[in-house]
Amino acid sequence: MYFDKQIHVPQLFHNSFYAMGTRCQVILPGIETERAEQVLLNVRQEINRIETCLSRFIPYSELSQINQNAWKSPVLVGEELFGILKTCQHFSNITTGAFDITLRPLLDYWKEKTDNSQADSQLAGIVESSGMRYVTLADADRSVSFSHDSIVLDLGGFGKGYALHMVETQLNSFSIRDAFISFGESSILAKGAHPAGDHWKIGLNDYMSPGRSAYEFALNDGSVSTSSNFFIDHHGKLQNHRHVIKPKTGYPVEELVTVSVKSESAVDAEILSTACLVLSDVELADIRTSLPPCEIVRILYTSGKPDIHIV
Amino acid sequence: MSINRKQFLEMTAALAGSTVAMASMPWLAAFQNPAVIGKSASDRIRIGIVGTGGRGTYLLYLMVELQKRLNIDIVAVCDDHQPHLDRAVERSNGQALGFLDYRVMFEQVKMDGVIIATPPGHHAGPTVAAFENGVHVFCEKVMARTMSDTKNMYDKHLQHNTILLTGYQRACNPVHLTAIDRIRNGTYGQITMVRGHWNRNQDWIEYKGIEPASELDRKLNWRLYRDTSGGMITELCSHHIFSSNWVFDSQPVSVVGSGSTNYWKDQREVWDNFGLVFKYEDGSHFVYNCLQSNKHNGVQVQALGSKGMVDFEVNREYQEEPPAPPAIRQLIHDIESSVFNAIPIASATWVPAEPVKYGGQFISDDWKVNDTSLYLEAFLDFIRKGSAPESLTIQGYNASIWALVAEKATYSGVTETLPAEFRL
Numbered sequence: 001m002y003f004d005k006q007i008h009v010p011q012l013f014h015n016s017f018y019a020m021g022t023r024c025q026v027i028l029p030g031i032e033t034e035r036a037e038q039v040l041l042n043v044r045q046e047i048n049r050i051e052t053c054l055s056r057f058i059p060y061s062e063l064s065q066i067n068q069n070a071w072k073s074p075v076l077v078g079e080e081l082f083g084i085l086k087t088c089q090h091f092s093n094i095t096t097g098a099f100d101i102t103l104r105p106l107l108d109y110w111k112e113k114t115d116n117s118q119a120d121s122q123l124a125g126i127v128e129s130s131g132m133r134y135v136t137l138a139d140a141d142r143s144v145s146f147s148h149d150s151i152v153l154d155l156g157g158f159g160k161g162y163a164l165h166m167v168e169t170q171l172n173s174f175s176i177r178d179a180f181i182s183f184g185e186s187s188i189l190a191k192g193a194h195p196a197g198d199h200w201k202i203g204l205n206d207y208m209s210p211g212r213s214a215y216e217f218a219l220n221d222g223s224v225s226t227s228s229n230f231f232i233d234h235h236g237k238l239q240n241h242r243h244v245i246k247p248k249t250g251y252p253v254e255e256l257v258t259v260s261v262k263s264e265s266a267v268d269a270e271i272l273s274t275a276c277l278v279l280s281d282v283e284l285a286d287i288r289t290s291l292p293p294c295e296i297v298r299i300l301y302t303s304g305k306p307d308i309h310i311v
Numbered sequence: 312m313s314i315n316r317k318q319f320l321e322m323t324a325a326l327a328g329s330t331v332a333m334a335s336m337p338w339l340a341a342f343q344n345p346a347v348i349g350k351s352a353s354d355r356i357r358i359g360i361v362g363t364g365g366r367g368t369y370l371l372y373l374m375v376e377l378q379k380r381l382n383i384d385i386v387a388v389c390d391d392h393q394p395h396l397d398r399a400v401e402r403s404n405g406q407a408l409g410f411l412d413y414r415v416m417f418e419q420v421k422m423d424g425v426i427i428a429t430p431p432g433h434h435a436g437p438t439v440a441a442f443e444n445g446v447h448v449f450c451e452k453v454m455a456r457t458m459s460d461t462k463n464m465y466d467k468h469l470q471h472n473t474i475l476l477t478g479y480q481r482a483c484n485p486v487h488l489t490a491i492d493r494i495r496n497g498t499y500g501q502i503t504m505v506r507g508h509w510n511r512n513q514d515w516i517e518y519k520g521i522e523p524a525s526e527l528d529r530k531l532n533w534r535l536y537r538d539t540s541g542g543m544i545t546e547l548c549s550h551h552i553f554s555s556n557w558v559f560d561s562q563p564v565s566v567v568g569s570g571s572t573n574y575w576k577d578q579r580e581v582w583d584n585f586g587l588v589f590k591y592e593d594g595s596h597f598v599y600n601c602l603q604s605n606k607h608n609g610v611q612v613q614a615l616g617s618k619g620m621v622d623f624e625v626n627r628e629y630q631e632e633p634p635a636p637p638a639i640r641q642l643i644h645d646i647e648s649s650v651f652n653a654i655p656i657a658s659a660t661w662v663p664a665e666p667v668k669y670g671g672q673f674i675s676d677d678w679k680v681n682d683t684s685l686y687l688e689a690f691l692d693f694i695r696k697g698s699a700p701e702s703l704t705i706q707g708y709n710a711s712i713w714a715l716v717a718e719k720a721t722y723s724g725v726t727e728t729l730p731a732e733f734r735l
Contacts, residue, residue: 194646196645
């Protein structure tokens, strides 16, 4: 009799772990702890699997094998990675090269330079030798080959989005209705809704007023990805980290900018937030109709306060 | 003074300001308030070493290094294996007299302290002889092969008012010192379990080409034979019994265990794999295993608390709830309070201040400091002062004797406790 009167109250489960060089926060409202722990284990294993596959730092990863050998002869790859590279090629095409996974030599070129005026005659050559046009993806045998030996594929602007996409698959397999997953705060997957609402409210951090939102997205079953080209220094000032390069010119983007993209697809959101960072409003308008359904918010901080552009 | 030692002194100075730390680690005073070291011959500490195999030779090397800045003489070395003895005399730069028999050594050479680094089955004899000659002792772990020898060594140290330290160098390990201080301060919450392992993939036969189980094999590969060693229980696990006892500031009340030799089927008499579960009075446990057929993750000893976990041997600590970004904390609070607000979360990727592969944070930057050398330095300081903190001696005793109780449990298969006559 006593047991019949007990009321089962599902718990709020939250946990975090480190992966892909950052922290992953998992929030699962209204779930039994045992099931949530199993979900978390599966999520972690899936992310570890993806990291092992996509990392260019792990010598034996499938991507590393391509980088080491594809300039010598075609490298046969698995279905998953081949599909990822095809996706990257597709987005390179529809963004007219703004999304580019071959920029590593340019990033290395600028690594020790602190100003765009430090560019020298080498730059033009590196720009000319970069780009997906030097990467051949052969559907017939799922092989990858490079036209020359300085091509390096870097999936840094893709990995977290793809990881969240695969995490979503895991959540679905557990029939998880509501979930909030944050990957380093820059890549967010929100399933279902906040327990007290009918969606999730994702605020875009206002760097001029930390703790406040410069803009809000309403999200059901989708993702928000944010990219930027600056960091906050010890004095609270925004500093350009110069890691965002315009593929067409080879120069770092100089204006301080963040781009947030809301999409049903975590992969699309991740890729487009990276690509749109190197595009002006005009360039973005030119390709806007080619892009998959999404909301794009560019926030310029050059004037010292958030200048919001909804594209 | 090396930079590492300088860092260590700064660290111990910081700990010395903590009442909690000084209560649980009083030997830190050896570094913060060392005895005055006179430069005259009469101020010189005379040291002998008994047992100059692998470990003894290493301790001799450390003593020779300490001799460069401390006023000590290495007056005698002793080993009943002539090649080891000859090597030790040579490594002492010829300053030490060599002896095959420790009794003759104590008769002929006056000394203030002696390092005993013979196999555990041969610790008790030279240790008691040293005490009877008024010589302070630094004895390698474990103290002895039997509980009665262990207790007798302790009693003799009291009877002769001499120092007895056991070679559990983690007592001077910066990572342990820092972590224990944090445990005492509640950083990791209530610790209810220590777990660990020391795994290797090797046969442990250090001297090859000797007829198995011959007299020479028993002398040189002594770790394989039960009259001289308890195998990995006394040689490896006892270090971590020391750590666990330190974490719980207590000693176990019981231990259960199981062991077997099912991989290295050779002359050895000791286990090549075992598992142990120690229980403490408050219900906490220390769970430990060793094996010699897989080395994955090697040595790990972790104290698990309600607020965090400390991984001593890899110098990392993990908070139970890693610091979440403010927006995540707000979201959790909102959900728990049924508040539906936007959270200002979307921003540039958070990147840790240091590369993080498996999470967690370093406990101490001073991990490179040689804890064995520091421990020997503390021993020399205690000799100058004429006494050592008794708590350190008791911790060594408890680690040693519980290794023997644990070994017994792996053979008996029943829950073993420490007989009353061996409790301090």
